[in-house]
Amino acid sequence: MELSGSEIIVQFLKDEGVEYVFGYPGGAVLHIYDAIHNQEDVKHILVRHEQGATHAADGYSRATGKPGVVLVTSGPGATNAITGIATAHMDSIPLIVLSGQVPSGMIGSDAFQEVDAIGCTRPCVKHNFLVKDINDLAETLKKAFYVATTGRPGPVLVDIPKDITAPQIKIPYKYPKSVKMRSYNPTVKGHPRQVKKAVDLLLSAKRPMIYSGGGVILGEASNELREVVHKLGYPITQTLMGLGAFPGTDKQNVGMLGMHGTYEANMGMHECDVLFAVGARFDDRITGDTSKFCPQAKIIHIDIDPSSISKNINVDIPIVGETKQILSDMAKLIDEHKERPNQKALQEWWKRIHSWQAQDCLAFDRDSKHIKPQSVIETLYQVTKGEAFVTSDVGQHQMFAAQFYLFDEPRRWINSGGLGTMGFGLPSAMGVKLAYPEADVACVTGEGSIQMCIQELSTCLQYDLPVKVVNLNNRYLGMVRQWQEFFYEKRYSHSYMDALPDFVKLAESYGHVGIRVEDPADLHDAMVEAFAMKDRVVFLDVITDQTENVYPMIQAGAAHNSMEISPEHQKRQNSINPEGELA
Amino acid sequence: MRHIISLLVENESGALSRIAGLFSARGYNIESLTVATTEDPTLSRMTIVTTGSDRIIEQITKQLNKLIDVVKLQDMTEGDYIEREMMFIKVRADGSDQRAEIKRLSDIFRARIIDVTDTTYCIELTGSGDKLDAYINTIHDKNVIEVVRSGSMGITRGEKALTL
Numbered sequence: 001m002e003l004s005g006s007e008i009i010v011q012f013l014k015d016e017g018v019e020y021v022f023g024y025p026g027g028a029v030l031h032i033y034d035a036i037h038n039q040e041d042v043k044h045i046l047v048r049h050e051q052g053a054t055h056a057a058d059g060y061s062r063a064t065g066k067p068g069v070v071l072v073t074s075g076p077g078a079t080n081a082i083t084g085i086a087t088a089h090m091d092s093i094p095l096i097v098l099s100g101q102v103p104s105g106m107i108g109s110d111a112f113q114e115v116d117a118i119g120c121t122r123p124c125v126k127h128n129f130l131v132k133d134i135n136d137l138a139e140t141l142k143k144a145f146y147v148a149t150t151g152r153p154g155p156v157l158v159d160i161p162k163d164i165t166a167p168q169i170k171i172p173y174k175y176p177k178s179v180k181m182r183s184y185n186p187t188v189k190g191h192p193r194q195v196k197k198a199v200d201l202l203l204s205a206k207r208p209m210i211y212s213g214g215g216v217i218l219g220e221a222s223n224e225l226r227e228v229v230h231k232l233g234y235p236i237t238q239t240l241m242g243l244g245a246f247p248g249t250d251k252q253n254v255g256m257l258g259m260h261g262t263y264e265a266n267m268g269m270h271e272c273d274v275l276f277a278v279g280a281r282f283d284d285r286i287t288g289d290t291s292k293f294c295p296q297a298k299i300i301h302i303d304i305d306p307s308s309i310s311k312n313i314n315v316d317i318p319i320v321g322e323t324k325q326i327l328s329d330m331a332k333l334i335d336e337h338k339e340r341p342n343q344k345a346l347q348e349w350w351k352r353i354h355s356w357q358a359q360d361c362l363a364f365d366r367d368s369k370h371i372k373p374q375s376v377i378e379t380l381y382q383v384t385k386g387e388a389f390v391t392s393d394v395g396q397h398q399m400f401a402a403q404f405y406l407f408d409e410p411r412r413w414i415n416s417g418g419l420g421t422m423g424f425g426l427p428s429a430m431g432v433k434l435a436y437p438e439a440d441v442a443c444v445t446g447e448g449s450i451q452m453c454i455q456e457l458s459t460c461l462q463y464d465l466p467v468k469v470v471n472l473n474n475r476y477l478g479m480v481r482q483w484q485e486f487f488y489e490k491r492y493s494h495s496y497m498d499a500l501p502d503f504v505k506l507a508e509s510y511g512h513v514g515i516r517v518e519d520p521a522d523l524h525d526a527m528v529e530a531f532a533m534k535d536r537v538v539f540l541d542v543i544t545d546q547t548e549n550v551y552p553m554i555q556a557g558a559a560h561n562s563m564e565i566s567p568e569h570q571k572r573q574n575s576i577n578p579e580g581e582l583a
Numbered sequence: 584m585r586h587i588i589s590l591l592v593e594n595e596s597g598a599l600s601r602i603a604g605l606f607s608a609r610g611y612n613i614e615s616l617t618v619a620t621t622e623d624p625t626l627s628r629m630t631i632v633t634t635g636s637d638r639i640i641e642q643i644t645k646q647l648n649k650l651i652d653v654v655k656l657q658d659m660t661e662g663d664y665i666e667r668e669m670m671f672i673k674v675r676a677d678g679s680d681q682r683a684e685i686k687r688l689s690d691i692f693r694a695r696i697i698d699v700t701d702t703t704y705c706i707e708l709t710g711s712g713d714k715l716d717a718y719i720n721t722i723h724d725k726n727v728i729e730v731v732r733s734g735s736m737g738i739t740r741g742e743k744a745l746t747l
Binding site: 118119122123126127128130147181182183184305306307309310311314 | 608649
């Protein structure tokens with residue numbers, strides 16, 4: 001088969017099983033777009049901004065586990081994509097970004113729409129390639145998919161000069177089924193002796209805590225994690241990226257940990273004697289003060305990336321490899337082990353954890369005449385029966401969603417954890433909806449975040465992607481306002497969103513349905529109404545309490561046991577009698 | 584502590600900037616960096632001299648290993664090794680006393696004078712970084728015209744080698 005460079009790209013994507021490409025045309029990729037036009041196997045989704053393309057591909061990948069594919073033109077096309085590439089990089093999401101480049105002979109001449117895409121993206125990709133010869137094109141694409149999806153996944157950019165894709169130049173094409181790279185061999189299998197040592201330590205624990213992260217979801221290891229945790233009967237907490245790997249409604253789950261984690265999770269971290277970290281990277285939002293992190297604990301850490309181990313926190317038993325394989329080995333070893341979990345100690349430990357849980361750290365004022373943001377997420381959870389895919393933007397609404405929507409399955413909670421990218425929610429919801437057209441997909445957002453990629457409402461109409469936007473509209477950049485309240489003596493510098501658009505009319509002008517809710521009494525019915533409109537995008541503009549804060553809160557750089565707690569939590573804590581029970 | 588890290592990397596245009604970029608992005612020190620092609624034209628060998636605590640050095644080697652272009656890596660400082668650096672130094676050499684003095688010094692350091700004019704000497708010297716420093720210190724600042732140093736390179740002693 002003789003194909004041009006453009007045809008090779010499209011044929012390769014088809015052979016690789018790619019369903020969707022998210023992109024935006026321009027001069028340097030016109031040949032490729034011409035090849036896309038002549039076929040129907042690889043569907044192209046035209047976004048309204050390249051940031052939207054990368055987030056949509058990212059959302060598609062997070063929901064499905066398959067790599068997301070993006071096609072952008074040179075210059076501004078590539079630079080606009082960078083925020084989304086960096087977002088995927090921080091959360092280890094496999095993306096393939098194909099960027100057009102000016103013709104080879106013009107590279108370096110400051111040509112129209114020329115930017116050094118390789119140089120610009122280098123710090124925020126797993127790897128990138130410049131295609132210099134059409135004969136290398138297919139193999140380079142295969143390498144890109146291989147690198148992006150194996151080991152610790154991540155985005156890979158392939159920069160393709162325009163002359164490589166010219167329709168006149170045709171070469172024989174054969175799909176490269178596999179590639180070998182001498183310099184890239186990710187470790188997959190955990191060292192058996194380390195695994196054995198880890199199980200020995202786990203079974204000797206008196207106050208154990210399991211802390212799991214996004215690596216369990218990326219490694220498709222949820223079932224294995226559940227098996228191990230249930231066998232042990234130990235408490236488990238998850239990071240923001242790890243929610244859903246273990247059921248949110250399971251009794252052993254003590255919720256999220258870290259800066260806005262639950263009281264019981266953070267106290268448990270502080271007092272545990274053995275910490276078992278799986279596919280988590282000890283991010284600063286998790287650890288707080290590293291010198292006071294889990295002060296009494298011996299630490300086991302499973303991670304596919306050796307550089308994650310002992311980067312921020314020194315660990316006692318590191319295991320490098322795939323979480324799925326290692327957890328499954330551990331499950332077997334636990335069964336065969338002569339020791340059993342120390343039930344007496346465990347009972348004491350659970351009693352202590354239950355006393356923390358009884359304080360109800362997420363309590364909020366349910367009698368308020370304003371709509372509380374927490375109650376919006378609770379309502380969303382009830383109406384969607386806990387089964388929706390929920391994407392979010394970044395800020396208070398993201399934390400409320402993480403705290404109040406209990407995810408029982410992995411890949412349902414989709415948010416920008418590492419980079420914290422506002423504007424992520426709506427385009428990523430489009431990617432999820434494409435992958436699961438029958439599922440409920442909600443984008444939980446705020447009036448600040450939604451305006452960073454609101455243009456994608458137009459894409460939703462064009463491709464019939466009926467996502468539901470739940471806008472927690474408190475007329476503030478809520479998280480910024482919260483920090484200003486706590487740490488800047490309420491000097492609300494530039495955190496008030498003045499001159500907001502009428503979101504209902506805005507949604508309508510994009511061809512969608514807009515509903516505004518201002519009274520707590522109307523919330524439930526409005527949510528039901530929104531989700532009943534299966535084939536429409538509904539923008540639910542919920543006017544929420546401006547003064548609400550996210551609790552508990554560990555101040556940046558503080559220890560796990562020093563949390564700011566909510567007024568309602570404080571009331572309950574004050575009523576605890578000397579025996580540690582609630583009066 | 585000072586470490587000498589030797590790397591075999593893919594001989595590709597982006598490899599050097601990926602490695603240099605890693606050091607700047609993560610705030611690691613580079614004391615010197617040398618790079619040239621090996622006997623295998625698809626591979627370059629790079630020697631990086633860096634300083635940091637054990638934890639930082641561990642991160643540096645892990646992060647370098649993570650780069651797709653890095654094929655193999657060795658921390659020379661973990662075993663016995665030989666280290667050399669090369670220097671060209673151009674000095675003012677006016678008048679017979681001064682010329683004789685520089686010639687004598689060069690003999691002591693086993694340096695070679697490789698270019699001579701009426702007013703200057705150009706001298707080549709190989710050795711450890713300390714030795715090159717010592718040589719420079721023997722020459723009065725005002726007489727030093729130009730110094731070119733290659734940066735350190737290292738090789739392990741004995742059978743052990745950094746090869747594929």
